[in-house]
Amino acid sequence: MGRFLRIFAALLALVVAHPALAEVTLSFHSFNGSVLVGRYPHTFVVMQGTLDDGTRINENYGFSAKSAGPAVLRGPVEHVVMTEKQKYITSTNRHFSVQIDDAKYWAIRREVDRWRNAPGKYYDLDTRNCIHFVGAIAKLVGVKVDYPQDMLRRPKMWLNHITGRNPQLGAKPVD
Template sequence: MTRGVRLILFSLLLLCAGLTAPARAEVVVSFYSHDFGDRFPHAFIVIKGTVDATGEAIDANYGFTATSVSPAILLGSVKGEVQTSKSDYIEKSDRQFDVTVDDATYARLMAKVGEWRDRKQPSYSLNKRNCVHFVMELAEVVGLKVNRKSKLFKKPKSFLIEVKGLNPELG
């Protein structure tokens, strides 16, 4: 076999090997808002994708809300919980933007969700620890700039639009 034929065969082999290599895994974190109503939370994240290191498929969502909605929310801290929403609630909500994260960032994100889940009760405060504060901290974990002095902590959609404005790479 001539050197030229071997070079062509070798090139074809490399090309075929590249085509059969597994696709790079990725995890996408989507930030959502839901207009006010009787269902909660009004700000939350949806996580979908595959963890690169393990191949684990991810399809989850997390928001933070009071465990019981009552006038007590207006008076101070009440019991809070990290909650997942049903697909119909997500479908009726507004996706504001997406961020693709690596495995290490995904692990930090899940640690932050766990931190909120495990907080000492009462953990929900309309003015200091609500669903918008929760997604603000998750936005920081994925590397986004946020305004910690925002006046929009009771306006989920407006807050996420503000975050988008602070991060032009989000488009």
């Protein structure tokens, strides 16, 4: 019995000393936007949580034209990977979230860097906009994605469409 208690105590010490499992939540957001208020409809991702090494994560990424103007309508323009202030994020539509591990987190960060560091004029309203950026990230975490032509400039509608294509997310469309 004494040996059993020593083994049990050793196992209990390992369990208690082991840090809680790390977890990062990846959320998919849209912003309704309006030409009148100076912000166009937009979609972006938010990552919050803790990595396995204890690093706290509170990051967000979206993809946009470096400057808005008529040139955006004519073809590729300079791009930017942008981040939003927390007060802005709380006023957006959160469509769905998924839990990711460290490997997925770092894969997403590499994808963000790939878009950020793309050479030349990489933003294109019809082929490489915020929807395509968020779609690339969604694919990395196993979300089924497509890009219906009539939704390429309507982020909220597009994320609602993606929600419908992925019932495993347990999410409902945002009104």
